[in-house]
Amino acid sequence: AQTVTQSQPEMSVQEAETVTLSCTYDTSESDYYLFWYKQPPSRQMILVIRQEAYKQQNATENRFSVNFQKAAKSFSLKISDSQLGDAAMYFCAYRSDNYGQNFVFGPGTRLSVLP
Amino acid sequence: EADIYQTPRYLVIGTGKKITLECSQTMGHDKMYWYQQDPGMELHLIHYSYGVNSTEKGDLSSESTVSRIRTEHFPLTLESARPSHTSQYLCASSGADKTGGFLYEQYFGPGTRLTVT
Numbered sequence: 001a002q003t004v005t006q007s008q009p010e011m012s013v014q015e016a017e018t019v020t021l022s023c024t025y026d027t028s029e030s031d032y033y034l035f036w037y038k039q040p041p042s043r044q045m046i047l048v049i050r051q052e053a054y055k056q057q058n059a060t061e062n063r064f065s066v067n068f069q070k071a072a073k074s075f076s077l078k079i080s081d082s083q084l085g086d087a088a089m090y091f092c093a094y095r096s097d098n099y100g101q102n103f104v105f106g107p108g109t110r111l112s113v114l115p
Numbered sequence: 116e117a118d119i120y121q122t123p124r125y126l127v128i129g130t131g132k133k134i135t136l137e138c139s140q141t142m143g144h145d146k147m148y149w150y151q152q153d154p155g156m157e158l159h160l161i162h163y164s165y166g167v168n169s170t171e172k173g174d175l176s177s178e179s180t181v182s183r184i185r186t187e188h189f190p191l192t193l194e195s196a197r198p199s200h201t202s203q204y205l206c207a208s209s210g211a212d213k214t215g216g217f218l219y220e221q222y223f224g225p226g227t228r229l230t231v232t
Contacts, residue, residue: 033219039156045205045223089156095219100165102148102173103209103221105158 002027004094004106012112013082020067021077021109023092031097034068036077039108040088048090051075053097079111087113118142121206121224128196129232136191136227138206143213147189148221151175152203164189165210186213196231203228 003026013019025034036048051059051068058066063083067076079086092106119140128134140147149162150173160173164183178200179193189208193200207221 035220037223044225045207047220047222050220091158093221099210102160102163107155107157110156 006106035093119224144208146210150205
């Protein structure tokens with residue numbers, strides 16, 4: 001079974017600085033998808049970024065980018081120019097390319113942004 | 116634009132009451148999910164469905180039940196609420212939609228925060 005690990009329960013970053021959140025996963029599959037989700041306090045869970053395992057190029061979405069290392073099974077999220085609105089729980093998630101498999105979520109990292 | 120609705124958003128109810136948490140999505144996604152989110156914020160899959168009349172239990176044992184009579188609707192029912200059911204419940208959908216598209220990620224509803232006294 002696949003597992004997703006986020007080794008940093010809490011992180012903090014100064015406003016306008018850069019922070020990297022770590023995620024590692026375990027799988028024997030070669031085709032899969034990886035995601036970072038953001039859940040602000042008392043607000044809806046939203047997708048931040050998605051990476052297809054077959055793509056070598058790292059995904060980017062504005063200030064958010066990933067460092068996808070398939071061989072190392074590592075999928076870190078970099079947030080540049082951190083803003084107060086980035087404060088949230090961040091979940092790393094794995095989805096098999098097998099239609100019958102469910103998503104696997106990591107335990108989350110709570111990010112605080114300091115003014 | 117994807118939309119998924121959960122009602123009620125907040126519910127405080129006494130022990131022993133029967134409750135139904137509603138979840139509806141407008142995209143026609145074939146897959147739907149219920150997660151329980153504990154105070155530590157970790158997500159636990161309690162039920163999922165791959166289509167109409169298809170429901171399965173998730174990784175976390177739950178005393179709740181679900182039904183999927185219509186594609187867009189996936190309600191969760193607790194026959195007799197207990198304080199241990201106090202939690203946040205998140206509904207999500209993904210997969211093939213009614214336009215022939217496919218959503219690889221899960222799209223989440225706003226959640227229902229349940230408190231059982």
